[in-house]
Amino acid sequence: MELIYFFLLHIFDLFQMDELWKNKIYAIHTIAAAGSVTFGTAVTYPLDTIKVLVQVGSGSSKQLTATQALERVRYISGYSGLFSGFGWFAFGRILGVGARFGTYEIVTAFYKDGRQHNYVYSSEALMAGMVAGAAESLISSPFELIKLRAQVTSASRVPSHFSMTKKRVVAPVIEKLLCGYGPDKNALNYAVGLLSTLTNKHPNMTGALQGYPWMMTGSGSPPSVCDVRRPSKILSLEGWSAMWRGLRPGLVRDSVYGGIFFSTWQFLHQAMLDWKAVGMDPIPSVNEDVDPLSPLAVSLSAGFSGSVAGAVSHFFDTAKCRSLCTVLPKFVSLERKLLKWKRPGSRFERFTGIHPADRNVLFNGIWLRMARCGVASFFMVGYYFLAVDQLVSRGSRLT
Known part of the structure; x- marks a missing residue:
């Protein structure tokens, strides 16, 4: 208990004005650095978005x-x-x-x-x-x-799955592998059509195909990035x-x-x-x-x-x-x-x-x-110098 008391007392003293002024150089540089990085990122973020789309949207045959x-x-x-x-x-x-x-x-x-x-x-x-x-x-x-x-x-374009949620019946193993995602019905029916030349004795081939992990999307391909973009979705599907x-x-x-x-x-x-x-x-x-x-x-x-x-x-x-x-x-x-x-x-x-x-x-x-x-x-560098200069001058006036 004495250790906790002295620790809390030290934290309390640290936030007093005298202590803050003694350690102002660290606080000033931390605030200026965080602000400069945020400002530099905000100014150039549209360029980064366009750059990413050009990189991932282009192919060997078609350039974006x-x-x-x-x-x-x-x-x-x-x-x-x-x-x-x-x-x-x-x-x-x-x-x-x-x-x-x-x-x-x-x-x-x-x-x-x-x-x-x-x-x-x-x-x-x-x-x-x-x-x-x-x-x-x-x-x-x-x-x-x-x-x-x-x-x-x-x-x-993010397709809306809400209207088809009740119509989709997904196997339990697929629900665990891919939480909240349903297979594409059109692609799944197309896959069934490709197998129509074989002897079809299964009463529900579409439902059977949904039980295989590689057919969870109906096309044999992994889900779209638009469906797995939130941290919870990423962790549940990809780990x-x-x-x-x-x-x-x-x-x-x-x-x-x-x-x-x-x-x-x-x-x-x-x-x-x-x-x-x-x-x-x-x-x-x-x-x-x-x-x-x-x-x-x-x-x-x-x-x-x-x-x-x-x-x-x-x-x-x-x-x-x-x-x-x-x-x-x-x-x-x-x-x-x-x-x-x-x-x-x-x-x-x-x-x-x-x-x-x-x-x-x-x-x-x-x-x-x-x-x-x-x-x-x-x-980033220019804002950092400007912020440090302004914060130091303002701190000098306050004291």
């Missing part, structure tokens, strides 16, 4: 353009459909970006330990950024799955492992993005410091003696770094998005494990999670992703 994707969203869901799934993605983005920058600072602290100058080489920033990107991928993967399926649903589907391309994408982003940003930051140091007399020997760079210059360098990193890692982003757009029931995953199913494609494709059928669509939406990553990085 950005204009067509925008018109489809506007026609089906209105302009509000461009922000479908924003809440999930913003929350996951705050956690993911926080993990990225936090992991980067921790790793680079080991590099700078014991050095006279607070300096990180671009190669070291590359390695630290790859580790930081992997940490971000592990945290943000579940939120990205829900976000992507919401975006796809905004551009898809917890679905939350980290596409982990291979996601890890490679975020690792490459983090490494290229931080190494390019470190290189540009050092180049701007060297350029500014040339005009000083005497020329400073360490970076700490150089006047701080303007927030606009830092934001522009971050935006350029984000665009370059987005272009380099775009192929893996396409593979990640297309894998998340596939519904994989639990019984199919179990069958693959039992049969020791091997991934198709070359060794590089198996390692990175790229499906061979996606080879011709890996470049789709690359300019949209470059724009989204660049603009998001620019606004």
Whole structure:
């Protein structure tokens, strides 16, 4: 009881104004970071929605353009459909970006330990950024799955099953495998028609076919993404492992993005410091003696770094998005494990999670992703500097 008393007393003291003012630097940076990530995500979210639709809606024979994707969203869901799934993605983005920058600072602290100058080489920033990107991928993967399926649903016609609920009789095993979903009657009748050449002695072949898991949708295909887009539906049909589907391309994408982003940003930051140091007399020997760079210059360098990193890692982003757009029931995953199913494609494709059928669509939406990553990085860094400056000045006036 004494331990609980002292713990509660410490929490009470922590929320007093004096303690808050002593620790204001942590609160200010936390609030500014969360606000900057949310603002940067909100500004670029329509670009992300169009990019995702172009990536998952294109095939090797037919390419979906950005204009067509925008018109489809506007026609089906209105302009509000461009922000479908924003809440999930913003929350996951705050956690993911926080993990990225936090992991980067921790790793680079080991590099700078014991050095006279607070300096990180671009190669070291590359390695630290790859580790930081992997940490971000592990945290943000579940939120990205829900976000992507919401975006796809905004551009898809969702059939109404409510009027046919009473007419559908589904086997109990199917109800457990796929909660709340009924088979497509037209597709099921078509499948029965294909079997009409065989000797039909079963009194109810349609009902019998519904008892087989691979015929649960009536077509032998998994359910549509529009039917399995909520967390409860995903967990009931696909299981917890679905939350980290596409982990291979996601890890490679975020690792490459983090490494290229931080190494390019470190290189540009050092180049701007060297350029500014040339005009000083005497020329400073360490970076700490150089006047701080303007927030606009830092934001522009971050935006350029984000665009370059987005272009380099775009192929893996396409593979990640297309894998998340596939519904994989639990019984199919179990069958693959039992049969020791091997991934198709070359060794590089198996390692990175790229499906061979996606080879011709890996470049789709690359300019949209470059724009989204660049603009998001620019606004995120710029808003962060602005928010910190405003919060610090306001806190000084209050004291």
